[in-house]
Amino acid sequence: MKRTVRLAALPLNRGKYGELYSVVGHYSDAKSVFVARLRQISLWGLLDRSKSFRDYAKTHGLYPTSINVHLIDQAAFDAVDTCIRHIESCLAIGNIKAKIWRRFTDENERHYAYACLARYSAIGRSWVVACQRSLR
Incomplete structure (x- = not known):
């Protein structure tokens, strides 16, 4: 039976720390741009499939070119997950499923x-309709 050996880790040197700090900054900047774009209700249809927003972001030039594309892909997926969790928390707070029942x-x-609640594009359309009704 093999045992995992844990080696003592040394503190990062300045070069590695600076590089790691830069990568984290680029990741958070990219995710912020993606989340800001996903705030638009018209784009909530892209939340239904995880890779559709990534494809949308690439075609609309939201991907920075100087950073590893796999890192930015992960930021895009993380932004989609963040927006989905926010929408679902709003639905849970409003106790929507119980009200539907x-x-x-x-x-x-x-x-x-319930099927409409499973598609974020349908939630976005109903939100727009509700807002338009309240403005009348």
């Missing part, structure tokens, strides 16, 4: 309402 008695209507 009480509001709709027909099983087909409930199924359709």
Whole structure:
């Protein structure tokens, strides 16, 4: 049976620390740009498939060229996950699923309402419609 050997780690030297600090900064900058773009409700349809936002970001020139593309891909996936978690937390706080259960008695209507909650593009469209109704 093999045992894992843990070696003592030395503190980072200035060069490695600076490089690591730069990578973390580029990652957080890229994620901030992606999250800011995903705030637009019209782009919530890109949240339904994880790789669709990455493809959108590449075609619209949101990817920085001086950084490793795999790192930026991970920032894009992380931004999508952050936005999904935010939307789902808003749904949980509003107790939406319980309200759907009480509001709709027909099983087909409930199924359709739950299906709409599973697609972020449908949530975005209903949000826009609700906002337009409130402005009237």
